[in-house]
Amino acid sequence: MSVLADVLTVVTQPQLLLLVGLGTFAGVYVGAIPGLSVTMAVSILISFTFSWDVYPAISLMIGIYMGGVYGGSRTAILLNIPGAPSAIATALDGYPMALRGEAGTAIGVTTVMSFIGGFIGIGVLALAAPLVSDFALRFQPRDYMLLAVLGILLVGSLSQGSLLKGIFAGALGIAIGAVGRDPLTFAERFTFDFQILEGGISFIAVMIGMFGVSEALGQLHHVDKDAVRQKISRIVPSLSTVRKHLPLSLQTSSIGVVIGALPGTGGDIAALMAYDHAKRVTKNPERPFGEGAMEGLVAPETANNAAVGGAFIPMMTLGIPGDAVTAIMIGALFIHGLNPGPMLMIDQPDMFWFIVGALVMANCFMLLFGLTGIRLFTRIVEMPRSVLIPMIMLLSIVGAYAVNNSVTDVYWMLGFGVFGYFMRHYGYPLGPVILGVILSRLLDDNWRRAIISEREDLGRFFEGIVTSPLSLVLFVSVILIFVSQTPVWAKAKARVFGRKGEQQ
Amino acid sequence: MQPIDPEHHDGTSDATPGGAPDRRRPGELAFAGALLAASLGLLYSAYGISGFEALSAPGSVPMATTLVMVVTAALVLLRTARLPLDRAETLAKDILPLTVVLFAVALVLYGVLLRPLGFLPTSALFLVGAVKYLSRRGWAWTLAVSLGSLIVIWLIFRIVFSVLMPAGILPEAEVIQLFRDLLQGDAPQ
Numbered sequence: 001m002s003v004l005a006d007v008l009t010v011v012t013q014p015q016l017l018l019l020v021g022l023g024t025f026a027g028v029y030v031g032a033i034p035g036l037s038v039t040m041a042v043s044i045l046i047s048f049t050f051s052w053d054v055y056p057a058i059s060l061m062i063g064i065y066m067g068g069v070y071g072g073s074r075t076a077i078l079l080n081i082p083g084a085p086s087a088i089a090t091a092l093d094g095y096p097m098a099l100r101g102e103a104g105t106a107i108g109v110t111t112v113m114s115f116i117g118g119f120i121g122i123g124v125l126a127l128a129a130p131l132v133s134d135f136a137l138r139f140q141p142r143d144y145m146l147l148a149v150l151g152i153l154l155v156g157s158l159s160q161g162s163l164l165k166g167i168f169a170g171a172l173g174i175a176i177g178a179v180g181r182d183p184l185t186f187a188e189r190f191t192f193d194f195q196i197l198e199g200g201i202s203f204i205a206v207m208i209g210m211f212g213v214s215e216a217l218g219q220l221h222h223v224d225k226d227a228v229r230q231k232i233s234r235i236v237p238s239l240s241t242v243r244k245h246l247p248l249s250l251q252t253s254s255i256g257v258v259i260g261a262l263p264g265t266g267g268d269i270a271a272l273m274a275y276d277h278a279k280r281v282t283k284n285p286e287r288p289f290g291e292g293a294m295e296g297l298v299a300p301e302t303a304n305n306a307a308v309g310g311a312f313i314p315m316m317t318l319g320i321p322g323d324a325v326t327a328i329m330i331g332a333l334f335i336h337g338l339n340p341g342p343m344l345m346i347d348q349p350d351m352f353w354f355i356v357g358a359l360v361m362a363n364c365f366m367l368l369f370g371l372t373g374i375r376l377f378t379r380i381v382e383m384p385r386s387v388l389i390p391m392i393m394l395l396s397i398v399g400a401y402a403v404n405n406s407v408t409d410v411y412w413m414l415g416f417g418v419f420g421y422f423m424r425h426y427g428y429p430l431g432p433v434i435l436g437v438i439l440s441r442l443l444d445d446n447w448r449r450a451i452i453s454e455r456e457d458l459g460r461f462f463e464g465i466v467t468s469p470l471s472l473v474l475f476v477s478v479i480l481i482f483v484s485q486t487p488v489w490a491k492a493k494a495r496v497f498g499r500k501g502e503q504q
Numbered sequence: 505m506q507p508i509d510p511e512h513h514d515g516t517s518d519a520t521p522g523g524a525p526d527r528r529r530p531g532e533l534a535f536a537g538a539l540l541a542a543s544l545g546l547l548y549s550a551y552g553i554s555g556f557e558a559l560s561a562p563g564s565v566p567m568a569t570t571l572v573m574v575v576t577a578a579l580v581l582l583r584t585a586r587l588p589l590d591r592a593e594t595l596a597k598d599i600l601p602l603t604v605v606l607f608a609v610a611l612v613l614y615g616v617l618l619r620p621l622g623f624l625p626t627s628a629l630f631l632v633g634a635v636k637y638l639s640r641r642g643w644a645w646t647l648a649v650s651l652g653s654l655i656v657i658w659l660i661f662r663i664v665f666s667v668l669m670p671a672g673i674l675p676e677a678e679v680i681q682l683f684r685d686l687l688q689g690d691a692p693q
Contacts (some may be wrong), residue, residue: 168580397614
């Protein structure tokens, strides 16, 4: 019964419910306004809410997360500009539907489908996380280490970019996380004898720089783009439409949960993979994909919201982020003195069930705000970028400053902002950098624990990997990711399938 | 999977990190070279932490990660060098337009002025300048929009999130206290 009470915490405390509602409302708009992303909003919010208690802070962030993943679809449909990364695939069929005057139907379907996907994700989280956390107690330090490496590699290998650049970004993140005095031996690492570096680089400064300022600088390229008005018709979709697409939505939700639960990869990648899946399994769409197929909306929208619940699984059970947003939330929990991982699930199960409850409420609010308030919405989205961009920059600076009251952090933030700007332009993913920064300590500690317990013997270390089924599976996955990027893989694939292997 | 490229390969997310897969964007080679040089420097620095003392030494993971950085940066540099240069793009137009440089400089200036001048005056200068430059609209509109939004932001920070920014030249705390006293109807203490 105590579980139920914990789940309902969010409902019984009006203040928390209000914050989830506000967060979801804000999230829908943050997601919808091109240039504002969930990752950006949550990283800036950490520094504002760190003086709050942990429950209100988490309530707000969960609302923004859930709402933001959904909100991007609206601008994708109405303006052909994905408001958030997870809505990139939604634009492909959503905008053609809007051009035919079916914008209302498209928005209605995406809202209901996001709601269904969101619930499936939360359901899987509630069922799977307690099991995973029991299992996680048996994880050896080397398993944590391998999982962290796997998470960093997965982003690069499942995205459309280059794996090499992804690996570079991840390694860079780990190096950034190592700056300062080593917590075990107090040796200085990458400090270059500067006193200011001894305490390390604030990860919040890195996050805000990478996701706030670099995005704002990038948006400067598009200041003059105009918003296009669309007429919006009936929104609430008919029951038959929903029922017709239910089988597909269940499949794509599963894709979303799995991709979300894999360490590192989140809704943006899940949406693209689900879209791809829908294209393959839908034999006779009413309209071809790319010209307004309903399936092309259902797939990415269920998947990206299902990925939200999925992403919390590794975060809550292992302390390994499921995507960039949960990476930031782990940072937020650190600030509040909590250490996500199997012990948190055992010591403070109320925290976990509270998060589940907050996600459920955020999902309901999302449905509510999604099916109403369209008029207000079109006004807000038309906010000119010439005002929006300076505001994002201002908020980023305040956010970076507020954590430690330090101007140094502001400079770090700006430095990483400019660096991230170049990384974006040359195709280096930013997510792995943040994952690396958050996972740096975990990777380092667990490597040292693992190798010390094997008496500094690499042979014994690998023997341990080969003899433990879990370690072996993780190790083979890491190797497979590398092999899948080499010409050998393409040749093998060609031989097996009798055709030329598809290049990523 | 058919590549999707929403905003002129400038990178929007991890799923579509930007860049052009089959061409070299202007400045990309120099960036890859700079990353390799920085990685080499970091590898040297990581070696200096504890050398090859022990596998569990504080420098082991840093050395391994910086080695990975050097190897991947070198491979990326080689691949980039082999790609044909994208002649349709220029550094000044597609990668680093004047606006971006101006804004980067303005942000650094903001950091410099933040402590001596205080949050409100610095932000007002920045917002008015930035909005005027980007929107190219009249002064009345610019001032109303930027100062109005600054006040909203400040109220939210100060009241809802209780974030303290440097007060600088404005007697911020006194003004707030004055308002509090007025609202509560108490005599100023």
